[in-house]
Amino acid sequence: xxxxxxxxxxxxxxxxxxxxxxxxxxxxxxxxxxxxxxxxxxxxxxxxxxxxxxxxxxxxxxxxxxxxxxxxxxxxxxxxxxxxxxxxxxxxxxxxxxxxxxxxxxxxxxxxxxxxxxxxxxxxxxxxxxxxxxxxxxxxxxxxxxxxxxxxxxxxxxxxxxxxxxxxx
Amino acid sequence: xxxxxxxxxxxxxxxxxxxxxxxxxxxxxxxxxxxxxxxxxxxxxxxxxxxxxxxxxxxxxxxxxxxxxxxxxxxxxxxxxxxxxxxxxxxxxxxxxxxxxxxxxxxxxxxxxxxxxxxxxxxxxxxxxxxxxxxxxxxxxxxxxxxxxxxxxxxxxxxxxxxxxxxxxxxxxxx
Numbered sequence: 001x002x003x004x005x006x007x008x009x010x011x012x013x014x015x016x017x018x019x020x021x022x023x024x025x026x027x028x029x030x031x032x033x034x035x036x037x038x039x040x041x042x043x044x045x046x047x048x049x050x051x052x053x054x055x056x057x058x059x060x061x062x063x064x065x066x067x068x069x070x071x072x073x074x075x076x077x078x079x080x081x082x083x084x085x086x087x088x089x090x091x092x093x094x095x096x097x098x099x100x101x102x103x104x105x106x107x108x109x110x111x112x113x114x115x116x117x118x119x120x121x122x123x124x125x126x127x128x129x130x131x132x133x134x135x136x137x138x139x140x141x142x143x144x145x146x147x148x149x150x151x152x153x154x155x156x157x158x159x160x161x162x163x164x165x166x167x168x169x
Numbered sequence: 170x171x172x173x174x175x176x177x178x179x180x181x182x183x184x185x186x187x188x189x190x191x192x193x194x195x196x197x198x199x200x201x202x203x204x205x206x207x208x209x210x211x212x213x214x215x216x217x218x219x220x221x222x223x224x225x226x227x228x229x230x231x232x233x234x235x236x237x238x239x240x241x242x243x244x245x246x247x248x249x250x251x252x253x254x255x256x257x258x259x260x261x262x263x264x265x266x267x268x269x270x271x272x273x274x275x276x277x278x279x280x281x282x283x284x285x286x287x288x289x290x291x292x293x294x295x296x297x298x299x300x301x302x303x304x305x306x307x308x309x310x311x312x313x314x315x316x317x318x319x320x321x322x323x324x325x326x327x328x329x330x331x332x333x334x335x336x337x338x339x340x341x342x343x344x
Contacts, residue, residue, distance in 0.1 A: 026220025
């Protein structure tokens with residue numbers, strides 16, 4: 001049986017030239033998508049990048065084009081942060097595409113972490129956005145010492161979760 | 170350069186290393202795809218999708234020594250996904266049921282492959298190919314397909330019955 005199938009399989013002719021081109025095309029597509037992902041990463045405000053860059057905000061894993069994010073009430077951004085408008089308000093200048101990256105990243109971590117871990121991650125992300133929100137309310141462009149310390153702690157935990165999700169992928 | 174080295178380099182972003190790997194297994198990818206799709210155009214689509222998925226996800230491969238198995242699993246999943254999508258749109262053309270198209274024209278399938286292509290469903294094809302073409306053990310098949318070993322044996326038994334072939338005792342009691 002084994003020999004028969006192997007022999008018959010090996011008799012199937014391979015369209016060598018076409019196959020080679022299609023394989024190269026597949027790799028090229030993957031490369032292009034990787035470049036696109038990098039472009040679509042959520043860009044955090046400069047002060048945030050310099051000091052307390054968030055794993056969630058920076059988006060270290062998985063982003064796609066702007067069509068992903070929905071206005072639907074069940075989007076993860078809506079569930080976690082109240083609404084995408086709220087996030088846009090706290091991070092003025094960010095694009096819909098950037099938010100799509102955040103939504104995609106949240107979906108990725110949700111898929112690859114336990115329920116408990118994801119709940120903790122969302123709580124941390126929520127707390128982080130709340131600090132930024134408070135800064136905006138008080139017209140401050142950078143966090144105070146206490147906030148920065150807490151943001152650094154949150155950042156460390158969030159990065160650990162993102163790494164864990166990547167390992168679990 | 171050996172395969173393990175190529176996998177490790179590919180995981181570091183070395184495109185040429187990845188191309189070396191995909192070139193090595195391109196025949197297996199194509200032939201596997203053909204068994205599911207029954208026609209050359211779809212098999213080529215699956216080959217492209219396999220290259221896309223494998224290159225995108227190469228970093229998720231934890232054990233580089235299992236690269237081939239991992240790649241074939243991607244091929245099978247891509248084939249099944251394509252068939253599912255097609256079922257939503259159209260039925261497979263009847264003329265494809267007995268023939269596999271090649272660049273030299275349509276040729277009749279040899280007897281055993283014809284049985285596999287026409288009588289088995291996707292899961293059964295996977296088990297038969299993994300068992301008899303890729304020489305995997307039941308344990309390995311169970312891991313690839315994410316089902317218990319007993320299930321792989323049942324699927325193989327059922328497949329051979331459908332093909333009106335008898336399963337040898339060795340097939341069932343192998344280690």
